[in-house]
Amino acid sequence: MSYLKVSEVSKRYDAGSLALEDFSLQVKRGGVVSMVGESGSGKSSLLRIIAGLEVQSAGVVHLGDQKILNPAQKLVPGYDEIQLIHQEYKLYPNSTVEENIARPLLLYDKAYQKERTAEILELLSLRAFKDKKPRQLSGGQQQKVAIGRALSIEPEVLLLDEPFSSLDAIQKRDLIEELKEIFDALEVTVIFVTHDVDDALLMSEELLIIQKGKLLQQGNVREVFRKPASAYVARLFGYLNLIPGAEEAYVRPSEVKITSKTSIKAEVVKQQFLIHYNLLTVKLEDSELFWKVDDPSRSVNVGDEVFLDYQKEQLIQF
Numbered sequence: 001m002s003y004l005k006v007s008e009v010s011k012r013y014d015a016g017s018l019a020l021e022d023f024s025l026q027v028k029r030g031g032v033v034s035m036v037g038e039s040g041s042g043k044s045s046l047l048r049i050i051a052g053l054e055v056q057s058a059g060v061v062h063l064g065d066q067k068i069l070n071p072a073q074k075l076v077p078g079y080d081e082i083q084l085i086h087q088e089y090k091l092y093p094n095s096t097v098e099e100n101i102a103r104p105l106l107l108y109d110k111a112y113q114k115e116r117t118a119e120i121l122e123l124l125s126l127r128a129f130k131d132k133k134p135r136q137l138s139g140g141q142q143q144k145v146a147i148g149r150a151l152s153i154e155p156e157v158l159l160l161d162e163p164f165s166s167l168d169a170i171q172k173r174d175l176i177e178e179l180k181e182i183f184d185a186l187e188v189t190v191i192f193v194t195h196d197v198d199d200a201l202l203m204s205e206e207l208l209i210i211q212k213g214k215l216l217q218q219g220n221v222r223e224v225f226r227k228p229a230s231a232y233v234a235r236l237f238g239y240l241n242l243i244p245g246a247e248e249a250y251v252r253p254s255e256v257k258i259t260s261k262t263s264i265k266a267e268v269v270k271q272q273f274l275i276h277y278n279l280l281t282v283k284l285e286d287s288e289l290f291w292k293v294d295d296p297s298r299s300v301n302v303g304d305e306v307f308l309d310y311q312k313e314q315l316i317q318f
């Protein structure tokens, strides 16, 4: 059963074009989904509308049976149950980590404040830093404190709007993996917004692809990878090699095998050393087409002649 439900939401700012168009989306309770979309595709607008912080032009958002009211309908915008964290999310600079995390709990009794803050410090492995000020922490630790603060009041939904884009690649990867385990354990519903598919996949197998204010595809990564709804979605996962003579049939570099038998003949014109394999650029014989091919054995060189093969089931067609 869906829990967070966005129904036909549209958003137009002033006289501008539609930032969101008839956008519908359902996330189940405790689900963690990653939303991928390029800059300006409407991701932030959507999260702000879900959080009740932005007035939509049309449509409605529900959390369970509760209709989310927007700032035009509610005196104090936003909900404790729905926490939005973005890159510029500010911690209180003169308060310690512990005080920052305890801040949203000020209205609760002292014993609960203490207990819950200790729980969050433990959960996020921040106990050793509890007396430090935000400026004494790394970027990743600061973002963890921000998430700890949001989690302190036990929200039902956490909306993460590219919160890690200022972190370096290693910090980011470690933090996403750590948070993923925490979110799974807490059973909090999470939408993680990013423009980076690798980050999205580290966080969750459930993907939402958004482009120009429209939801292009929602589903498990295997399904999105195998049956992308459009060439745009397919290309988010990397290069596509056009099949000679075909209109819109492609094969991914990772699905092309270098074989010894006579199949598609090509000449290697470029070789790039990547982390897990060499990426080859090859020119197909009797064709103007260039393909990208993965060479995990790193055994092929520029100028070599290769034979290529792929399984028909691996073709991507639109």
Ligand SMILES: Nc1ncnc2c1ncn2[C@@H]1O[C@H](COP(=O)(O)OP(=O)(O)OP(=O)(O)O)[C@@H](O)[C@H]1O
Pocket: 013, 014, 016, 018, 019, 037, 038, 039, 040, 041, 042, 043, 044, 045, 046, 195
């Ligand atoms: N307050 C605003 N006033 C006018 N236009 C806006 C406003 N906020 C967003 N927009 C426009 O709405 C569209 C969607 O913006 P939005 O920030 O939601 O996209 P995004 O996918 O989050 O982009 P980014 O990844 O760059 O943050 C863009 O064309 C943007 O210029």
